[in-house]
Each structure stands twice: as C-alpha cells, then as structure tokens.
Amino acid sequence: MTRDDRRGRIERLLGDDHTRLDALLARAAHDPSAYVEFRKGLLRHIGMEEKILLPAVRRARGGEPLPAASRLRLDHGALASLLVPTPTPMILRALRGILAGHNALEEGPDGVYAACERLAAGEIDVLVRALETAPEVPASPHVDSEIVMNATRRALARAGYVLEDFRD
Numbered sequence: 001m002t003r004d005d006r007r008g009r010i011e012r013l014l015g016d017d018h019t020r021l022d023a024l025l026a027r028a029a030h031d032p033s034a035y036v037e038f039r040k041g042l043l044r045h046i047g048m049e050e051k052i053l054l055p056a057v058r059r060a061r062g063g064e065p066l067p068a069a070s071r072l073r074l075d076h077g078a079l080a081s082l083l084v085p086t087p088t089p090m091i092l093r094a095l096r097g098i099l100a101g102h103n104a105l106e107e108g109p110d111g112v113y114a115a116c117e118r119l120a121a122g123e124i125d126v127l128v129r130a131l132e133t134a135p136e137v138p139a140s141p142h143v144d145s146e147i148v149m150n151a152t153r154r155a156l157a158r159a160g161y162v163l164e165d166f167r168d
Contacts, residue, residue, distance in 0.1 A: 011114060011117065015106075021099075025092070028087065029089065039083050042083065046080060053131065054072070060120045060123075074159035077158065078159040079102070082152060082156075084140075085148050085149060086144050091163075091166075097166055
C-alpha cells in the first residue's frame with residue numbers, strides 16, 4: 001500500500017493542492033504568471049479550509065472547534081497578508097517557510113486532514129463535493145505601502161513569525 005492509498009479523500013484533494021501550489025511558488029520568482037496562479041490558488045485553498053472544512057468539523061464536534069483550528073487561522077491570516085504587497089524575494093521566502101510548517105500540520109496520519117476525515121465521516125461525499133466546487137476568491141491588485149507592510153508584519157507576529165527572519 002502506498003502513502004497515497006492511505007490518504008483519505010480530503011487529504012488527497014487538499015494535499016494535492018498543496019503540491020500544485022508549492023510548484024507554482026517555486027516558479028514564482030522567475031515567472032510572474034506562476035505567482036498570479038499561486039496567489040489565486042492559495043486564496044481559494046484558504047477559503048476552502050475556512051469556509052467549508054473547519055466549519056464542517058466544528059459541527060461534527062458539536063460546536064467545538066478542532067484544537068488546531070486557531071493555529072491554522074493564524075497561519076491563514078499571515079499567508080493572506082503576504083499576498084497583498086507585490087512579492088519580493090523576502091515575501092516569497094516567508095510564504096515558503098510558513099507553508100512548509102503549515103502543510104505539515106495538515107497532512108499525514110496525525111494531521112488536520114486525517115482528523116477531519118474521521119470526524120466528518122458521515123458527510124464526506126458532501127464535504128468533498130463542496131471542496132471540489134469551491135469558487136475562486138477574487139484577488140485585488142497588489143498594494144505597496146508602509147501601512148500594508150506594517151499590517152503584514154502584525155499579522156505575521158500574531159502567528160509567531162517575523163518577516164525579517166526571511167531575509168537572505
């Protein structure tokens with residue numbers, strides 16, 4: 001049995017999306033169109049988790065959120081804030097660094113996706129269909145200002161990161 005055979009439907013769907021997004025991010029420094037697709041894809045992915053997956057699991061837990069939900073939300077806020085300014089090498093490194101830990105928290109037999117699969121077992125078909133058909137999230141034009149960068153730094157700090165730690 002391969003690792004892919006052991007992954008549930010949620011992890012296959014969202015884990016494969018991680019792989020796609022990671023590949024786009026790897027190309028982003030040299031291919032602006034890859035960054036455009038990465039940005040749109042990451043916003044959609046965050047929306048899938050925030051608007052579909054986490055609420056479904058909360059319902060399955062009788063209104064109690066998944067213990068890792070607060071960590072995921074902090075990371076989502078940090079990641080979304082990094083998508084506002086025009087990407088710089090430091091922002092691209094921050095995205096890669098945050099996503100590495102974030103994706104590891106979600107994937108694997110002890111990850112968030114496996115927990116969601118177990119908790120929402122009775123509604124997997126409906127849940128997977130909702131994830132598959134989740135709409136794109138509109139991406140506004142980049143905004144480059146000191147106000148935006150300060151807000152980005154604050155969002156990262158709330159999640160336990162320091163933007164300048166991602167310098168060369």
